[in-house]
Amino acid sequence: MPQIEPKSRRDISEFGLIDRIRHRLQRSRRDVALGIGDDAALLRIPLRRELVATTDTLVAGVHFPRGTEAEALGWKALAVNLSDLAAMGAEPRWVLLALTLPKVDMRFVRAFMRGFGALAARHGVALVGGDTTRGPLAVGVTALGVVPAGSALRRTGARVGDDLYVSGTPGDAAAGLALIEGRLRAPARARRILVARLERPQPRIALGLALRGAATSCIDVSDGLAADLGHVLRAGGVGATLDLAALPRSEALALAQPDEAQRTKLQLAGGDDYELCFTAPASSAAPIARVAKRLKLRLTRIGTIERRRGLRLVGADGASVRLARTGYEHFAR
Ligand SMILES: [Mg+2]
Numbered sequence: 001m002p003q004i005e006p007k008s009r010r011d012i013s014e015f016g017l018i019d020r021i022r023h024r025l026q027r028s029r030r031d032v033a034l035g036i037g038d039d040a041a042l043l044r045i046p047l048r049r050e051l052v053a054t055t056d057t058l059v060a061g062v063h064f065p066r067g068t069e070a071e072a073l074g075w076k077a078l079a080v081n082l083s084d085l086a087a088m089g090a091e092p093r094w095v096l097l098a099l100t101l102p103k104v105d106m107r108f109v110r111a112f113m114r115g116f117g118a119l120a121a122r123h124g125v126a127l128v129g130g131d132t133t134r135g136p137l138a139v140g141v142t143a144l145g146v147v148p149a150g151s152a153l154r155r156t157g158a159r160v161g162d163d164l165y166v167s168g169t170p171g172d173a174a175a176g177l178a179l180i181e182g183r184l185r186a187p188a189r190a191r192r193i194l195v196a197r198l199e200r201p202q203p204r205i206a207l208g209l210a211l212r213g214a215a216t217s218c219i220d221v222s223d224g225l226a227a228d229l230g231h232v233l234r235a236g237g238v239g240a241t242l243d244l245a246a247l248p249r250s251e252a253l254a255l256a257q258p259d260e261a262q263r264t265k266l267q268l269a270g271g272d273d274y275e276l277c278f279t280a281p282a283s284s285a286a287p288i289a290r291v292a293k294r295l296k297l298r299l300t301r302i303g304t305i306e307r308r309r310g311l312r313l314v315g316a317d318g319a320s321v322r323l324a325r326t327g328y329e330h331f332a333r
Contacts, residue, residue: 029126031093041128043094049146052090056081057098060137065180070108072199073139074115080222081143082123082203083274087220089153089212090145092123092205097130098140112139123205153211153218153278158236162216162279164303165288167204169250170225171263172197174270179256186256193252201274207299210291211278218278226268229277230311236279242303245316268313279305 033042045051058077060066078095085092097116101108120127125143158164176198178184179191186194204220211218217236221228233239247267258266280288285301292299306312314320 029093029124032126032128035126035128036130041094041096043128043144045146048149050149050152052085052088052145052147052152053142054081054084054088055140055142056084057138057140066137069199070111071115074112074117075119075200076115077139077141078116078119078125078143079201079203079274081141082119082125082205083201083220083222085143085145086204086208087153087218087276088145088147089151089208089215089218090147091209092125092143092145094128094144095120095125096142096144097127098133098142099130100133100135100138100140102134102137119203123203147212151212153208153215155217155219155232155235157217158232158238158240158279158305159216159281160238160305160307162281162305163285163301164229164240164242164277164279164305165215165299166221166225166248166275166277166302167207167297167299168273168275169248169253169298170221170273170275171247171267171270172250172253173201173272173274174198174224174266175253175256175258177270177272178266184256184258184262186252190252190255193250194256197250197252198272201272203274204276204297206295207276207291207297210295211276211280211288214284214287214291215278215280218276221271221273221275221277223271224269225273225277226311227271232277232279233305233309233311236305237309239306239309239311240303241306241312241314241320243314245314246300246302248298248300248302 031044031046033044035041058064058073058080064073064076081095082092172194175184176194176196179186179194180198208218217232219228219232229240229242244264249263249267253263253266288299312320
């Protein structure tokens with residue numbers, strides 16, 4: 001990678017940092033007719049596929065703490081977008097990046113691109129365009145993928161009687177944040193795992209692909225399980241009962257020893273997990289169990305879709321709790 005510094009701060013945009021680093025990320029994909037270097041990219045969309053498009057911006061001090069390591073930021077900025085493609089059952093293909101930087105800091109940019117590039121390589125995604133601007137640190141990513149026409153997973157579609165599932169172990173990322181902010185303590189090994197779950201979420205792409213045709217609805221958990229499940233329930237015009245005792249816990253979270261109320265809050269209201277929450281008929285239970293085994297990923301049945309609207313929680317003692325619309329303050333005690 002050439003290490004040419006622009007003459008002045010004003011040059012950051014014209015200079016095209018993105019252009020300088022493109023070889024690191026511009027993978028040769030046969031469906032990229034024209035990548036970075038012209039006014040726009042030309043992408044080949046296969047016949048009978050739909051283009052799936054999503055975009056997300058991360059702003060310093062709002063979506064990530066100032067001082068977040070650049071490499072982790074690069075990873076996460078891409079991960080949150082790939083997670084949205086995963087939730088649609090899409091195969092990720094291309095990505096565009098808009099970087100707003102307070103100053104030209106090639107060390108930052110290199111570290112950022114290392115994180116971004118590592119995840120892009122893992123999923124075979126090509127960077128096909130981008131832009132750099134000077135301003136308060138912010139990262140905008142647009143991710144593009146494809147699905148066979150008509151087969152995308154959606155938030156709508158949950159049916160009465162469907163099983164409700166979640167992947168992985170929700171609450172880990174929120175525990176990582178609580179550890180960083182000193183609201184929770186954990187042994188060093190558990191801390192490393194939980195902070196990594198916050199900073200390097202794994203978009204569940206393979207799971208999204210496997211759920212096409214098996215799940216009736218799907219969403220990725222970015223704002224917390226209760227809130228995101230709420231979107232699915234409202235979209236489907238249905239309700240659900242969630243079994244708190246069934247919520248899968250990681251060993252790392254257990255090692256942090258949150259009390260019952262704190263754990264429930266982390267697992268239901270903690271954001272940033274980027275797991276998938278989905279519904280499926282009982283007839284899909286066996287195929288879903290096979291998917292879990294193949295992907296070596298926990299897929300846990302945590303409840304049932306019901307006609308009665310709203311989300312109801314059942315504790316280990318069988319006691320039912322109605323979750324307020326305002327959500328997790330309920331557990332804040
Ligand atoms: Mg989403």
